[in-house]
Amino acid sequence: MDILQSRKKQVVRSNGQGMSIVCEKRSASGSVSQRACVFCGSRVVLYPIADALHIVHGPIGCAAYTWDIRGSVSSGPELHRLSFSTDLRETDIIFGGEKKLEAMLDELIDQYSPKAAFVYATCVVGVIGDDVAAICKKMTNKKKIPVIPVHSEGFKGTKKDGYQAACDAIACLVGTGSISGISPVSINIMGEFNLAGETWIIKEYFKKMGIEVITTMTGDGRVEELKRAHGAKLNVVQCSGSMMAIAKTMKEKYGIPFIRVSYFGIEDMADALYQIADYFKEQDRGIIERTEKLVRKEILDLNDQLEGYRQDLAGKKAAIYVGGAFKALSLIKALRHLGMKTVVVGSQTGNADDYKRLQALAEPGTIIVDDSNPVELASFVLEKDVDLFIGGVKERPIAYKLGIGFCDHNHERKIPLAGFAGMINFAKEVHKSVISPVWNLVPRRYHRAD
Amino acid sequence: MLLRHTPKEIIKRSALTISPAKTCQPIGAMYAALGVHSCLPHSHGSQGCCSYHRSALTRHYKDPIMAGTSSFTEGSCVFGGQANLLQGISNIFTIYEPDIIAVHTTCLSETIGDDVNQIVQKAKDDGKVPEGKKIIHCNTPSYVGSHVTGFSNMVAGIVKGLAASTGIKTNTINIIPGWVEPSDMREIKRIAKDMGISIVLFPDTSDVVDTPQTGKFKMYPDGGVTQKEMAITGDSKATLALGSFASEAGAKQLDISFKVPFKVLDIPIGLSATDRFIESLSSVAGVKVPDSFVAERGRLVDVITDMSQYFYGKKVALFGDPDQLIPLTEFLIDLNMKPVHMVSGTPGKKFMERIEEVSGDLFKTMNVQNGAQADMFLLHQWIKNEKPDLLIGNTYGKYIARDEGIPFVRMGFPILDRIGHSYFPTVGYSGGIRILEKMLDAILDHKDATCSEIEMELVL
Numbered sequence: 001m002d003i004l005q006s007r008k009k010q011v012v013r014s015n016g017q018g019m020s021i022v023c024e025k026r027s028a029s030g031s032v033s034q035r036a037c038v039f040c041g042s043r044v045v046l047y048p049i050a051d052a053l054h055i056v057h058g059p060i061g062c063a064a065y066t067w068d069i070r071g072s073v074s075s076g077p078e079l080h081r082l083s084f085s086t087d088l089r090e091t092d093i094i095f096g097g098e099k100k101l102e103a104m105l106d107e108l109i110d111q112y113s114p115k116a117a118f119v120y121a122t123c124v125v126g127v128i129g130d131d132v133a134a135i136c137k138k139m140t141n142k143k144k145i146p147v148i149p150v151h152s153e154g155f156k157g158t159k160k161d162g163y164q165a166a167c168d169a170i171a172c173l174v175g176t177g178s179i180s181g182i183s184p185v186s187i188n189i190m191g192e193f194n195l196a197g198e199t200w201i202i203k204e205y206f207k208k209m210g211i212e213v214i215t216t217m218t219g220d221g222r223v224e225e226l227k228r229a230h231g232a233k234l235n236v237v238q239c240s241g242s243m244m245a246i247a248k249t250m251k252e253k254y255g256i257p258f259i260r261v262s263y264f265g266i267e268d269m270a271d272a273l274y275q276i277a278d279y280f281k282e283q284d285r286g287i288i289e290r291t292e293k294l295v296r297k298e299i300l301d302l303n304d305q306l307e308g309y310r311q312d313l314a315g316k317k318a319a320i321y322v323g324g325a326f327k328a329l330s331l332i333k334a335l336r337h338l339g340m341k342t343v344v345v346g347s348q349t350g351n352a353d354d355y356k357r358l359q360a361l362a363e364p365g366t367i368i369v370d371d372s373n374p375v376e377l378a379s380f381v382l383e384k385d386v387d388l389f390i391g392g393v394k395e396r397p398i399a400y401k402l403g404i405g406f407c408d409h410n411h412e413r414k415i416p417l418a419g420f421a422g423m424i425n426f427a428k429e430v431h432k433s434v435i436s437p438v439w440n441l442v443p444r445r446y447h448r449a450d
Numbered sequence: 451m452l453l454r455h456t457p458k459e460i461i462k463r464s465a466l467t468i469s470p471a472k473t474c475q476p477i478g479a480m481y482a483a484l485g486v487h488s489c490l491p492h493s494h495g496s497q498g499c500c501s502y503h504r505s506a507l508t509r510h511y512k513d514p515i516m517a518g519t520s521s522f523t524e525g526s527c528v529f530g531g532q533a534n535l536l537q538g539i540s541n542i543f544t545i546y547e548p549d550i551i552a553v554h555t556t557c558l559s560e561t562i563g564d565d566v567n568q569i570v571q572k573a574k575d576d577g578k579v580p581e582g583k584k585i586i587h588c589n590t591p592s593y594v595g596s597h598v599t600g601f602s603n604m605v606a607g608i609v610k611g612l613a614a615s616t617g618i619k620t621n622t623i624n625i626i627p628g629w630v631e632p633s634d635m636r637e638i639k640r641i642a643k644d645m646g647i648s649i650v651l652f653p654d655t656s657d658v659v660d661t662p663q664t665g666k667f668k669m670y671p672d673g674g675v676t677q678k679e680m681a682i683t684g685d686s687k688a689t690l691a692l693g694s695f696a697s698e699a700g701a702k703q704l705d706i707s708f709k710v711p712f713k714v715l716d717i718p719i720g721l722s723a724t725d726r727f728i729e730s731l732s733s734v735a736g737v738k739v740p741d742s743f744v745a746e747r748g749r750l751v752d753v754i755t756d757m758s759q760y761f762y763g764k765k766v767a768l769f770g771d772p773d774q775l776i777p778l779t780e781f782l783i784d785l786n787m788k789p790v791h792m793v794s795g796t797p798g799k800k801f802m803e804r805i806e807e808v809s810g811d812l813f814k815t816m817n818v819q820n821g822a823q824a825d826m827f828l829l830h831q832w833i834k835n836e837k838p839d840l841l842i843g844n845t846y847g848k849y850i851a852r853d854e855g856i857p858f859v860r861m862g863f864p865i866l867d868r869i870g871h872s873y874f875p876t877v878g879y880s881g882g883i884r885i886l887e888k889m890l891d892a893i894l895d896h897k898d899a900t901c902s903e904i905e906m907e908l909v910l
Contacts, residue, residue: 027497027521030538032490032546037498059557059592060467060795061474065502067846079455087467087822088593093561103465112455123496123558124593127527154496155522155558374514375546378667393505397514403665443665 007031010370014362021355023370026158032373034321034394035348037154039122040066041162044411045242046118046150046169047080048072048193049221053114055084057101057132058122062154063087070411072193075200075220079114088124098130105139105147115223116146118169126153146223148172159323160241160349167245170217170226174250177227184283186212187276188232188256190247191239192263194219195411198418202263205273205419208294209287211280217243230254234279236261236272241324241349263418264327264426265334266302270295298420306337309427312435314339316387321369321377321395322409325350325358331390331409332361338427343384346372374398388434403442405433453853456827458834468827469846471769472795475590475600476554477503478629478696480517482604483552483586485635485653486612487674490548491517494535494566495556499592510864511632511659511872516669518542518551522558531564532572539570539585540578548670549677550612553587554604560591584677586611596796597863598695598771601629605700608652612677615684615708622648622686623735624710626700628693628717628773629863630877632656632673637875638692638718641728644742647735650679650686652700660872684708688734692717692727693773694800717773718877720781720885721750727878746879753886754785760890760910765836767791769829769843770862772801772820778842778861780808781885787840789816791832797821826850840893855900857892861885 009022027033043066047054056063063085074080086104088097101119109117117139121132132149139147150169152162187206192199199219206213214232215225235247235258247258259279261272277291318340320328325347332342345358346369358368367380378398381389389399392410399406407429409417415425476493480503483491493500500519507515518541520526520534535553542551553566566587573579588607590600605626625642627635636656642649657673683689689704689712691697701712713734718727725747732739754761764787768775772794779789789809794801801820806813817832830850833841841851844862851858865871875881894910 026523027519028537028541029521029534030492030518030541030545031521032516032518033497033521034501035497036501037496040498040501059474060470060472060596061476061499061502061557061592063467064470064473065506067469069505082453082455082827083467083469085467085470086465087470088557089822090591090593093557093591093593100465107461107463107466111457111461123522123556124561127558127561154498155527156524158497374516374667375669394501394508394514397508397512398667401514401661401663401665401667403663442663 011376012359012368014359014364014366014368021368021370023355024351025371027371032375033371034373034392035371036159038156038159038162038165039120039152039154041159041242042120042150042152042166042169043162044070044193045163045166045218048074048218049118049223049226050074050080051077051115051222052079053084053108053112053117054080054120055086055101055104055108055117056120056122057086057097057125057130058088058120059124060085060087062120062122070193071195071414072219073197076222079112084108093124093128096128096130097125098135101130101132102135102139105135105143109139109143109145114145116148116173118148118150120150120152122152123154126156146173146176158349163242164245167243167249170246171249173223173226174229174246175227175254177224179228179231182214182228182231183212184233185210185280185287186214186232187234187236188214188229189216189219190235190237190258191243192216192219192418195413196416198263198416198422201416201419201421205294209273209277209291210284211276217246230256232256234259234276236276238262239324239326241326262326262330264330264422266299266337266420266423267333268330269420269423270299302420302423305424306427309431310339312431316340316434317343317384318388318390319344319377319381319384319386321346321372321389321391323348323392325354327409329354329357329361334423334426337423338430340388340430342366343386344369344380346370378402388430403439405430405436405439407433453830453849456830456834458831460828460831460835463823467823467825470795470825471793471829472596472598473506474592474597475595475603476556476592477506478597478600478602479552479554479588479590479604481507481629481655482601482608482653483554484515484658485655485674486550486552486608487676488549488670489552489674490542490546490550492519492538492542492551492553493517493556494520494531494553494559494564496522496558499556506864507659509866512869513659513661514667515659518546520559527558527562530562531559532569535564535566535569536573536576536578539573543578543580543583546669549582550584550586552604552607553585554590554600556590557592560589584611598629598773598796602696602699605653605697606703608680609683609700609703609707612680613683613704613707614681616682618685619687620682620685621735622650622682623731624683624686624689624701624704625649625651626689626691626697627651627654628696629771630717631871631875632658632660633871633873633875634877634881637878637881641878642731645731645735645740646737647731650675650683652680652683684710686710688712690715690730690734695772695796695798697773716777716780719774719777720882721747721754721784721879722780723777724878724882743879750879750882753883757886757890758786760893761785761787763788764840764893765790765838766840766842767829767833767838767856768841769793769826769847772796772798774862776801776804776808779805781882783809783812788812790836790838791817791829792819793824793826793829794820795824840889857896859888859892
């Protein structure tokens with residue numbers, strides 16, 4: 001297979017020497033990239049804030065395609081699952097969409113009494129020059145709730161720049177609420193979006209450890225909680241791509257330190273809890289012991305359950321292509337627990353540091369790729385003859401067409417994969433796809449058996 | 451209740467769309483272009499547009515959907531997207547090797563004023579288009595029309611870019627099927643074949659988005675109308691355009707370019723529209739309707755008579771695209787059902803006129819709206835005021851169906867949570883039987899699940 005000349009440095013084969021990979025580069029025009037845009041990045045990060053109004057300022061598409069597609073569940077309000085759009089038309093493009101936006105905010109805020117409103121600026125809004133910030137300011141004064149502009153014009157960069165815009169929007173809320181009565185052993189959970197209820201699993205662990213969670217950014221998120229986030233003593237950041245910006249801002253502004261964690265897989269989950277316990281060991285003498293007890297119990301339960309899956313999956317090979325490279329690290333480790341070997345790994349938006357870590361962790365010969373496309377991915381997985389592909393919506397049918405098992409580790413997952421309980425679900429999910437009898441019926445495997 | 455935020459009282463809205471019953475033009479252009487063999491759709495705009503369209507189509511078809519993007523940057527917005535498109539064209543022909551690239555624009559590239567026609571010409575002049583390869587294109591600013599008009603624009607673009615004539619007229623009939631499923635396109639081809647009529651159907655997404663499992667990844671699957679087939683459409687005897695919203699523009703273009711007369715028909719959904727389609731096809735082609743079609747029609751009528759008691763007077767709320775809603779409404783009325791609420795996000799006066807035509811006296815009793823603010827929110831408010839017995843529309847209807855306890859039949863685009871639409875047609879007489887089956891299943895399953903023990907009957 002030909003790899004586009006300008007992309008050749010975005011693919012390496014790990015040889016244990018730490019070869020450098022080119023990343024954080026704009027996609028070549030014309031490539032069938034699996035990446036999305038700035039707006040997409042902002043939308044997915046802010047979306048789970050369930051008691052806020054999310055208004056997409058632009059033509060209808062941007063609102064339509066992001067309408068309830070992410071399974072970020074809420075324990076209360078469901079306002080985030082509706083789709084609000086200014087639905088800009090040609091006359092708005094000519095005369096500007098400001099009036100329409102203002103009228104819409106006026107109507108919607110009266111109707112729904114949300115705790116805050118986020119206004120997403122899309123591509124065309126950036127070009128026609130609507131002053132979204134000014135309207136937001138005006139409506140904030142008029143309606144007495146925070147109306148926050150999200151500068152997420154699609155062309156401004158990649159999905160990662162959208163994360164930054166979302167963090168800027170959240171930063172408008174942080175620091176505006178009262179922090180009285182907050183425990184000295186308290187954290188914010190960052191970069192956890194409550195897909196299939198994952199935040200609830202993680203929160204349960206913290207509860208058992210005796211830690212107060214001030215807010216989750218942004219899974220099952222609430223505006224009032226976000227306003228108090230600066231009262232936490234530690235920020236715990238998962239999915240580093242999306243939330244590092246706000247963690248850094250809060251460190252500078254409020255002196256709150258942060259740590260990076262992952263809740264996927266056994267070691268990373270346990271390590272996350274231990275790191276946090278260690279941080280609070282001075283304030284709470286019993287926390288280490290409680291955490292050890294918790295982890296021990298969870299792992300004990302887990303090991304027995306995993307054994308059955310391991311027997312079937314041992315020696316099988318996997319390919320991983322996900323949004324952020326940090327998650328790929330956890331996935332490689334989690335797959336090892338199932339006896340599986342990762343032979344292809346890539347991400348849409350990984351940075352140099354992420355890729356360095358990936359190379360260190362990956363076995364020699366592993367193909368490591370940044371910003372890949374279907375043609376490349378198909379050829380890599382056939383070359384390595386994998387049994388499992390871990391990816392998102394656009395990769396699923398490709399894997400199936402090739403006769404390869406699939407696990408969705410993106411926002412379309414239907415079951416929680418985080419936490420110790422998530423590890424079992426992950427094993428189940430992988431197992432049910434990899435050992436499915438359907439693969440004996442598909443031509444590729446069938447012919448190989450001859 | 452997920453939609454607890456919908457109040458019963460209908461509030462006049464001046465400026466907003468809540469939960470739309472449409473999406474934007476480019477996705478329609480992408481879907482239409484997939485119906486051309488060895489064609490890679492290309493989205494001239496930001497990366498997100500392309501990603502969203504591919505994801506939405508992938509979710510609907512559960513098949514890989516390929517398309518390229520110009521990956522706009524801030525620089526492109528300032529200096530124009532020409533450099534991106536030129537590089538894109540050259541990269542695509544080098545790496546992905548399609549026979550055709552189908553470029554559609556987006557709100558961004560339209561607003562900054564990119565002239566795709568001129569850029570494509572430049573690509574040709576610069577030698578970036580290899581011998582025998584083609585670039586077709588259309589304009590699809592997202593702030594005009596809807597996904598349906600985007601489809602229509604690309605169909606016209608396909609004609610402009612690929613249709614040709616040898617000057618010798620043939621007996622072939624061109625059929626533009628409209629935005630329908632691959633199963634429907636396959637069924638239309640089957641009908642023409644059984645009638646002994648030679649046709650060119652375009653666009654044709656069968657064997658493109660409903661491909662078999664082969665163990666191979668094919669960037670360009672076997673299906674789609676070929677360049678060779680398109681090259682004879684200018685010689686055809688006539689064009690039948692199914693659905694004025696999605697297909698008329700393409701048919702008109704063939705008339706303008708090659709004087710191929712055209713006739714606009716409804717998509718053959720239901721009995722009456724299928725009758726008109728079969729009659730038109732037979733009269734335009736000058737062939738007699740084979741007996742097998744009389745039998746096919748008879749089977750549909752038989753099912754209607756057998757089950758007519760369950761359809762009688764049932765109130766139906768429906769939403770979707772104009773070309774589907776018009777014949778579907780007619781079919782429901784043929785069945786003695788009662789359409790009560792209807793929304794379509796796609797603008798256009800013709801919709802209301804045609805709905806009035808097919809509804810007759812019933813029209814006065816119906817809530818119908820299309821275009822601005824004709825969204826799922828409005829539909830839900832109407833439903834809260836008058837509860838129907840059945841809801842028909844795309845997957846987004848599931849919230850209303852669940853909250854209000856209404857039997858629900860999925861039809862239209864997108865269907866994100868069920869399968870079947872790719873494989874079982876809803877057009878033609880047998881397609882009519884499928885619609886009946888789906889409606890009856892929904893209505894009677896609901897009855898069986900909710901009726902009292904006394905009313906529970908084994909035989910229906």
